[in-house]
Amino acid sequence: MQKSKLGLNFHKVAKARQIAGNIAGEVQKFVGRYTTVAVERTLCRLMGIDGIDANEAPLPNVMVDALMSNGVLNQGVLYYIGNAILETGLTPQEIAVKVSTGALDIVKVKTHSDNEIKEALQPYIDASIERIKANRKRREEFITNIGEGAKPYIYVIVATGNIYEDVVQAQAAARQGADIIAVIRTTGQSLLDYVPYGATTEGFGGTYATQENFRIMRSALNDVSAEVGRYVRLCNYCSGLCMPEIAVMGALEGLDVMLNDALYGILFRDINMQRTMVDQYFSRVINGFAGVIINTGEDNYLTTADAFEEARTVLASDLINEQLALLAGLPENQMGLGHAFEMNPDMENGFLYELAQAQMTREIFPKAPLKYMPPTKFMTGNIFKGQIQNTLFNEISIWTGQGIQLLGMITEAVHTPFMSDRYLAIENARYVFSNMKSIGEEVEFKNGGIIQSRAQQVLDQALDLLMQIEKEGLFNALEKGIFADVKRPKTGGKGLNGVVETDANYRNPFIDLMKGEKK
Numbered sequence: 001m002q003k004s005k006l007g008l009n010f011h012k013v014a015k016a017r018q019i020a021g022n023i024a025g026e027v028q029k030f031v032g033r034y035t036t037v038a039v040e041r042t043l044c045r046l047m048g049i050d051g052i053d054a055n056e057a058p059l060p061n062v063m064v065d066a067l068m069s070n071g072v073l074n075q076g077v078l079y080y081i082g083n084a085i086l087e088t089g090l091t092p093q094e095i096a097v098k099v100s101t102g103a104l105d106i107v108k109v110k111t112h113s114d115n116e117i118k119e120a121l122q123p124y125i126d127a128s129i130e131r132i133k134a135n136r137k138r139r140e141e142f143i144t145n146i147g148e149g150a151k152p153y154i155y156v157i158v159a160t161g162n163i164y165e166d167v168v169q170a171q172a173a174a175r176q177g178a179d180i181i182a183v184i185r186t187t188g189q190s191l192l193d194y195v196p197y198g199a200t201t202e203g204f205g206g207t208y209a210t211q212e213n214f215r216i217m218r219s220a221l222n223d224v225s226a227e228v229g230r231y232v233r234l235c236n237y238c239s240g241l242c243m244p245e246i247a248v249m250g251a252l253e254g255l256d257v258m259l260n261d262a263l264y265g266i267l268f269r270d271i272n273m274q275r276t277m278v279d280q281y282f283s284r285v286i287n288g289f290a291g292v293i294i295n296t297g298e299d300n301y302l303t304t305a306d307a308f309e310e311a312r313t314v315l316a317s318d319l320i321n322e323q324l325a326l327l328a329g330l331p332e333n334q335m336g337l338g339h340a341f342e343m344n345p346d347m348e349n350g351f352l353y354e355l356a357q358a359q360m361t362r363e364i365f366p367k368a369p370l371k372y373m374p375p376t377k378f379m380t381g382n383i384f385k386g387q388i389q390n391t392l393f394n395e396i397s398i399w400t401g402q403g404i405q406l407l408g409m410i411t412e413a414v415h416t417p418f419m420s421d422r423y424l425a426i427e428n429a430r431y432v433f434s435n436m437k438s439i440g441e442e443v444e445f446k447n448g449g450i451i452q453s454r455a456q457q458v459l460d461q462a463l464d465l466l467m468q469i470e471k472e473g474l475f476n477a478l479e480k481g482i483f484a485d486v487k488r489p490k491t492g493g494k495g496l497n498g499v500v501e502t503d504a505n506y507r508n509p510f511i512d513l514m515k516g517e518k519k
Helices: 010-031 037-046 059-069 077-088 092-101 114-146 163-176 211-228 243-253 264-269 273-290 298-304 311-327 350-364 383-400 419-435 450-472 474-479 509-515
Strands: 034-036 153-158 180-183 233-237 257-259 293-295 338-340 371-373 404-406 499-501
Touching: 010 273, 010 311, 010 450, 010 474, 034 037, 034 273, 037 059, 037 077, 037 114, 037 243, 037 273, 059 077, 059 092, 077 092, 077 114, 114 211, 114 243, 114 273, 114 509, 153 163, 153 419, 163 180, 163 211, 163 419, 180 211, 180 257, 211 233, 211 243, 233 243, 243 257, 243 273, 264 273, 264 298, 273 311, 273 474, 273 499, 273 509, 298 311, 298 338, 311 338, 311 350, 311 450, 338 350, 350 383, 350 450, 371 383, 383 419, 450 474
Parallel strands: 153 180, 153 404, 180 233, 233 257, 257 293, 338 371, 371 404
Antiparallel strands: 034 499
């Protein structure tokens, strides 16, 4: 049994994990019976379909909408693409173009046997699988040849709205010491039920996530990685209504990290829970296969709820997210489970409570590259106080062995950070990480003291909460506002009309291929 500096009862941890597994298993029973428009568009992209029509509608949307409007999406887009390949001799891309111009009615194409369809699709399936494998190999060889930064990885954001300006800022951050560059998505993109096309130069609060933007930024980071002698990872967001679609675009272009949470879109973007659960599964299958580290969004709970009172919800959600990810074949070393430094700075001993919760998370998820989020809720225009808050945050991270450190900016409450703000944040983190490097190995916690007692309390509360969720079912628990004090109806929110119960003959061969199961 693992030894705990906090005196945690790992029998309770095992019980909590088992209950979370039961909760995830019930969700998966539902997921296995459904597909969504986003899943089917993802399959189009895996077939090599890309581009836009004369009205600038993405061709994957054109294909899927054609099936949806005819009421046959339950059979799956691959069934119709396979038949069309056999009848026309065209590639999937050429078929999509003909569908977009009205030259081909894909629903009326002559049908063929399952074996014939499988043979027709196989070359395109193989090509996508090999392309994603090659990107994973490229990343691994890059790291082997030039190395990478030490953990905690220093993670910073760029968000100008213009991908070419983002490149300038990202390369500057890499030279300053950043290990992960996250290109923040433009405001509201998670609510678009399509992925914009091409390079973009306008965005509010961030930059559009497009496949071409991914390619541009990954290429730029390859260049600066070679320059600084350290592999710099690229992060983007596959949350929202296009979750699996953006995941596969990232896999095809060699992204390294993706925001990919099972509950975030439900709670904070009012996306329908049924849609989200189906979409998150396939997106995580893709990310697992591509070697992409996912980041979950538990930190957001503490921006709407109190960090001390609601700490149990963060741990319970981490455990559920972990189990859902395992069902998708995503290994623990790719799970950047989330938590945050959001205790009220006026609380007496708040630092000790933060330390307890961070150490607890580290001990319960020992293999995960945990993503630790900075103080945001209580940041003000006082940049000097902000620098202190961020320093305390950095101290806890190195002390408790976090994996990914999203750096706090002194201007968090003022404006989108300047390059100089980012430099000061990186300087702060590197100073603390170096000067306190071995503190976690040197310092023990007082038996029965504030830190141990707090961690044990949160574990007990999380276990009780998981038992409650198991009894009610996750969907019912979400309706009651069990996370972040946010209530969402099972049949409400955005995207429910894009959920389709599958036909008995429906197939998605990529799931078994990517999870490494039998074909």
